[in-house]
Amino acid sequence: MYNNLFLTVTNETLKQYTKNTFLNKFLNKFDFDEILWSLTTEVISIILISILFFIITESGRKIINHLFKKYQYKLNESNSDNKIDNSKIMIQRRNKTIYTLTQNAFHYLVIFFWLYSILSIIGIPVGTLIAGAGIFSLAIGLGAQGFVSDIVSGFFILFEHQIDVGEHVIINSTNGIVDAIGLRTTQIRSSNGTLNFIPNRDITTISNLSRGNISTLVNIRIMPDSPIKEIEDIMNQVNEQKKGTNANVVGDPLIFGTVYLDDGSLAIQVVITARSGTESKIQADYLADYLKALTNAGIVLPMSPQTVEVPQKPKKKPDSNPITITNPLQNK
Secondary structure (H helix, E strand, C coil): CCCCCECCCCCCCCCCCCCCHHHHHHHCCECHHHHHHHHHHHHHHHHHHHHHHHHHHHHHHHHHHHHHHHHHHHHHHHCCCCCCCHHHHHHHHHHHHHHHHHHHHHHHHHHHHHHHHHHHHHCCCHHHHHHHCHHHHHHHHHHHHHHHHHHHHHHHHHHCCCCCCCCEEEECCEEEEEEEECCCEEEEECCCCCEEEEEHHHCCCEEECCCCEEEEEEEEEECCCCCHHHHHHHHHHHHHHHCCCCCCEEEEEEEEEEEECCCCEEEEEEEEEEECCCHHHHHHHHHHHHHHHHHHCCCCCCCCCCECCCCCCCCCCCCCCCCCCCCHHHHC
């Protein structure tokens, strides 16, 4: 494209750009009209190809959104009878997972072809450049190694159905809800709203809290002189009143009894088995009802943790008059 940008200069065709003859000869070697025409053509081509890829991107996103949201709408309609069906919930989460993965893959595909088109318009032979430049090829290879590792790790995570979008998980030490699963990264949104991006190759441990039922604890702090039996009876009455009112509660709550908490305070602990994803709401619901019932019954509960020392067994004092046993044979 740039082969015709230089001219054969003679003294007759020499254009006077400056008063310096040498500089004039140097500037006359360039065909500025051709250069301007080439730059204008390339800029217009880049703008047009960018507009084309923008249209392709928006059209592709709309098509993907339409297909997956239509299927998601059918799944929601089939589950509109308010009956909890774990298989349908799993299908819904799987659909969201494939939706985010498809969007991510389409995004990378469009960017790759857009960059390839831009470099081709400029006149850079991408294939020859990568094949010919040894150090550049090595750098690309090392960078692609991590990229390929992310893709392979993400593939096995999806293939083995380890996590889905919308599930509560702990990945390495990050606790939250799966927001998206991509080719390179998995996005986890923490309870405070923080969005964590974890490269797929760095995922070593996955704890999925959304598969099966979850046990949640409700601790009612008490004072050492609190009427424990009366408190447990009131809590049992609350359990009977709430029995069958929440389909997410599995079985009956179990009053574990009086325990020491980590901060050294006393509490009556209740274990409630809940369906995955509902444990926090159920914990708050039962805690509120327990406190309300105990307050109405006139039970005084501590406003802050009451530290109680664990009694220790007293050490035995040494005998003041120890008995000495002598061997009679020693005198013989």
